[in-house]
Amino acid sequence: MLSFIAKRLLSGILLLLVVTSGTFFLAHLAVGDPTPGLLGNSATAAQQDALRAKIGYDRPLLVQFWDWLTHAAAADFGTSWRSFQPVNDQLVQRVPVTLSVVVFATLLSAVIGVAVGIVCGLRPGGMLDRTLKLASVVLFALPGFWISLVLVTWFAINLKWFPAIGYVSPDQSVSGWLSSITLPSVSLALGAIVMVAEQLRNGFLQVTNQDFVRTLRARGLSGRRVTTHVLRNASPAALTVLALMFVGLLGGAIVVEIVFNLPGIGSLTQSASQIGDIPVLLGLTAVTVVFVVIVNFLLDLLLGWVNPKVRDR
Amino acid sequence: MTRNRTAALVAAVAAAATALAGCTSSGGGGGGNAPAAAGDELKAGVFLDVTSWDPANADIGFDGPYLSAVYDPLVALDKDGKPVPALASSWEWSADRLTLTAKLRTGVTFEDGQKFDATAAVANIQHLKAGVRSGQAYLNVADAAAKDPETLEIRLSKRDDALLYQMGLGRSWMASPAAITAGSLATDPVGSGPYKYDKGASAPQSQYVFSKKTDHWDAGTYPFPSVKLFPITDQTASFNAMLSGQLNLQFANAANLAKAKESGWNISQKAASWVGVQFADRTGAQVKALGDQRVRQAISYAFDSAGILKAVGNDSGTVTNQVFSVDGQVYDKSMNDKYKTDMAKAKQLLSDAGYPDGFSVKMPMSPIFAAWQPAANQTFGELGIKVEWQDMAMPDYQKNAPTYPMFLAVIALAGNDMATLTDQVTTAQWYNPNPAVDAFPEIKALVDQVEKAEPGQPQTDLLKQLNTKLVDQAWWAPWYQANNTYFSVKGITVTPVTGMMFPTLRFIQRG
Numbered sequence: 001m002l003s004f005i006a007k008r009l010l011s012g013i014l015l016l017l018v019v020t021s022g023t024f025f026l027a028h029l030a031v032g033d034p035t036p037g038l039l040g041n042s043a044t045a046a047q048q049d050a051l052r053a054k055i056g057y058d059r060p061l062l063v064q065f066w067d068w069l070t071h072a073a074a075a076d077f078g079t080s081w082r083s084f085q086p087v088n089d090q091l092v093q094r095v096p097v098t099l100s101v102v103v104f105a106t107l108l109s110a111v112i113g114v115a116v117g118i119v120c121g122l123r124p125g126g127m128l129d130r131t132l133k134l135a136s137v138v139l140f141a142l143p144g145f146w147i148s149l150v151l152v153t154w155f156a157i158n159l160k161w162f163p164a165i166g167y168v169s170p171d172q173s174v175s176g177w178l179s180s181i182t183l184p185s186v187s188l189a190l191g192a193i194v195m196v197a198e199q200l201r202n203g204f205l206q207v208t209n210q211d212f213v214r215t216l217r218a219r220g221l222s223g224r225r226v227t228t229h230v231l232r233n234a235s236p237a238a239l240t241v242l243a244l245m246f247v248g249l250l251g252g253a254i255v256v257e258i259v260f261n262l263p264g265i266g267s268l269t270q271s272a273s274q275i276g277d278i279p280v281l282l283g284l285t286a287v288t289v290v291f292v293v294i295v296n297f298l299l300d301l302l303l304g305w306v307n308p309k310v311r312d313r
Numbered sequence: 314m315t316r317n318r319t320a321a322l323v324a325a326v327a328a329a330a331t332a333l334a335g336c337t338s339s340g341g342g343g344g345g346n347a348p349a350a351a352g353d354e355l356k357a358g359v360f361l362d363v364t365s366w367d368p369a370n371a372d373i374g375f376d377g378p379y380l381s382a383v384y385d386p387l388v389a390l391d392k393d394g395k396p397v398p399a400l401a402s403s404w405e406w407s408a409d410r411l412t413l414t415a416k417l418r419t420g421v422t423f424e425d426g427q428k429f430d431a432t433a434a435v436a437n438i439q440h441l442k443a444g445v446r447s448g449q450a451y452l453n454v455a456d457a458a459a460k461d462p463e464t465l466e467i468r469l470s471k472r473d474d475a476l477l478y479q480m481g482l483g484r485s486w487m488a489s490p491a492a493i494t495a496g497s498l499a500t501d502p503v504g505s506g507p508y509k510y511d512k513g514a515s516a517p518q519s520q521y522v523f524s525k526k527t528d529h530w531d532a533g534t535y536p537f538p539s540v541k542l543f544p545i546t547d548q549t550a551s552f553n554a555m556l557s558g559q560l561n562l563q564f565a566n567a568a569n570l571a572k573a574k575e576s577g578w579n580i581s582q583k584a585a586s587w588v589g590v591q592f593a594d595r596t597g598a599q600v601k602a603l604g605d606q607r608v609r610q611a612i613s614y615a616f617d618s619a620g621i622l623k624a625v626g627n628d629s630g631t632v633t634n635q636v637f638s639v640d641g642q643v644y645d646k647s648m649n650d651k652y653k654t655d656m657a658k659a660k661q662l663l664s665d666a667g668y669p670d671g672f673s674v675k676m677p678m679s680p681i682f683a684a685w686q687p688a689a690n691q692t693f694g695e696l697g698i699k700v701e702w703q704d705m706a707m708p709d710y711q712k713n714a715p716t717y718p719m720f721l722a723v724i725a726l727a728g729n730d731m732a733t734l735t736d737q738v739t740t741a742q743w744y745n746p747n748p749a750v751d752a753f754p755e756i757k758a759l760v761d762q763v764e765k766a767e768p769g770q771p772q773t774d775l776l777k778q779l780n781t782k783l784v785d786q787a788w789w790a791p792w793y794q795a796n797n798t799y800f801s802v803k804g805i806t807v808t809p810v811t812g813m814m815f816p817t818l819r820f821i822q823r824g
Contacts, residue, residue: 263516
């Protein structure tokens with residue numbers, strides 16, 4: 001188990017290094033000289049030179065990279081080229097917003113998706129199963145922003161149950177926090193629920209037809225215990241989908257953050273890209289990769305727990 | 314100036330948001346609600362986040378409401394763009410108009426306890442003059458001095474009849490000299506303004522909370538005990554927040570006018586920017602054809618400006634070929650028919666200029682200008698002008714557009730006609746990289762006369778002559794002047810001011 005964890009940790013660190021290094025050079029290539037974007041076009045050449053010196057952009061690229069890398073290794077992502085505030089401070093403000101929405105959306109997807117998947121797997125062709133098939137077609141066909149707008153129109157504008165925009169920190173109000181993340185999370189979760197349910201339902205049907213299930217039934221195990229065995233064997237595909245969903249939702253959060261005006265990492269990525277604030281972009285990339293690594297690591301642990309054969313691979 | 318970047322962004326996003334707005338409008342329900350009433354709190358959706366709390370690095374465009382909460386200006390503007398007293402209670406110009414002497418208000422202190430006086434004002438003027446963004450307003454200011462604690466003297470190296478307007482527009486916010494020295498203004502504003510910034514209750518880039526100082530010297534001008542400002546770039550999100558009651562004032566998309574009327578809201582609109590083709594190469598240095606007045610006129614004749622305003626600009630604006638604000642004294646409505654759409658005449662002019670088969674030109678393109686690209690493509694195509702569009706992101710557009718012979722532009726209007734002359738004609742800007750006034754003797758002579766004329770009617774009369782000449786020369790090819798639109802609930806009124814993308818707080822009142 002220890003070697004399993006060490007391997008995953010090592011590959012995670014390697015991934016982090018490769019992705020952030022690639023982003024560093026690609027961002028510099030794409031942005032070019034950031035000073036016009038940061039200062040506006042009325043800045044004089046002297047003002048632009050001063051800013052280049054202040055942010056260290058006048059140094060050779062490899063020196064900049066090494067400086068960034070050594071600081072990033074100590075979890076110091078430098079200072080924003082626009083606000084001159086530590087990137088870490090911005091991440092501390094922004095990451096909880098996106099994480100709140102994405103984690104809540106993932107939980108909704110897991111709980112509802114698994115419940116629906118089991119029921120549909122137990123009663124294929126039933127009313128819920130047919131509804132799931134229809135929902136999967138409809139929800140995949142509809143763009144996410146449209147679903148968000150419909151939810152806002154119904155639940156924020158007409159019924160006034162939830163706010164149309166904004167984020168409330170749990171420090172300020174737990175109920176306000178829940179209220180502010182509900183609609184964005186539901187918007188993100190709808191597609192994911194259907195996908196998890198479909199995977200689980202299909203896996204359930206496949207496993208139900210296997211010989212060991214017939215044997216379990218023949219030995220007189222209760223329906224509930226048989227279902228537990230079937231679920232354990234059918235769940236790897238759904239778990240993988242759920243983990244992929246989490247990563248996908250991190251990326252998809254940008255649309256939801258715009259529609260609900262949430263101050264998360266999606267909108268920060270957008271604004272940092274527009275003005276060429278490379279330290280912020282790199283900090284965001286690093287954080288995102290860390291989340292991807294953590295989720296994949298947890299997925300591997302979960303799969304190993306569900307199916308011990310995986311641990312030996 | 315940088316406010317033109319925001320003008321471009323605003324206009325493009327407004328155009329792009331039209332389709333989305335349709336979703337919310339038809340979503341219904343909101344209109345069935347009783348019109349929200351104004352409470353004690355102003356909750357405004359401001360489109361863009363504050364650029365910087367440091368007045369020297371702030372943008373004029375959308376920073377006005379934020380900065381006007383925490384800072385007092387030396388000079389303010391009235392609704393017509395006329396400079397009015399603020400921390401400077403009065404002023405007078407020397408006979409040669411090279412020295413401005415201002416009497417300062419007494420008894421004003423900054424939030425850190427420092428006193429506002431002439432020494433503090435001098436420190437601010439020097440800071441603003443050196444500022445990356447504010448410096449452009451002080452190009453002609455040589456220095457500033459404190460004659461006595463209540464008297465400020467600003468000396469100019471060259472006469473500048475737009476200086477007071479620029480100061481009132483958002484270039485004379487006074488900050489504590491100690492905070493200027495400490496270099497901490499960018500994140501921690503220290504001013505003497507009508508509201509106190511509640512940093513603890515605010516979430517930067519999401520919402521900013523302010524509470525009123527009841528002992529402020531001009532407290533009567535600011536009716537709201539508390540103010541919340543929300544930067545919301547997505548206009549559908551902003552409109553939804555209005556419908557749900559989370560906002561009681563928003564920077565609006567004109568596409569939602571019908572729904573706003575149905576909701577019983579107050580609606581304010583005013584000209585804010587001009588939209589059209591900017592000629593950066595009027596001398597023909599890059600593309601010889603553009604140096605010929607007939608070619609520029611041909612381009613002006615070719616476009617269906619009214620059609621573009623309707624299709625892309627939500628019909629919210631005024632079709633015109635002038636860049637002097639339609640609400641100003643120089644604008645001449647009777648000239649608007651000069652380049653009435655006439656493709657045959659456009660082709661004839663092009664042929665007369667020696668280009669019967671058109672010519673080739675490269676133009677920059679950015680996603681925020683994409684809404685106008687099909688119209689431009691079609692028109693240039695009909696005219697025989699072969700355009701090679703070169704795609705780039707918006708910051709690159711600003712950086713590179715000046716290197717192209719012409720480009721599509723959305724450029725902020727000035728609410729002062731002398732400022733229009735400076736911004737659009739005589740001074741090099743990113744959107745006007747080669748003023749080249751000297752290459753046009755008739756224009757140059759008129760500019761000289763205007764700059765030497767007595768302010769008031771004599772100057773305005775000369776500006777009108779200059780405007781006529783500029784239109785005749787097809788100095789630019791504007792299609793229309795686009796309005797900015799604001800929705801507010803009953804009980805709150807907004808008075809838009811040309812030059813400010815979002816008015817400062819003194820223009821938001823009960824009513």
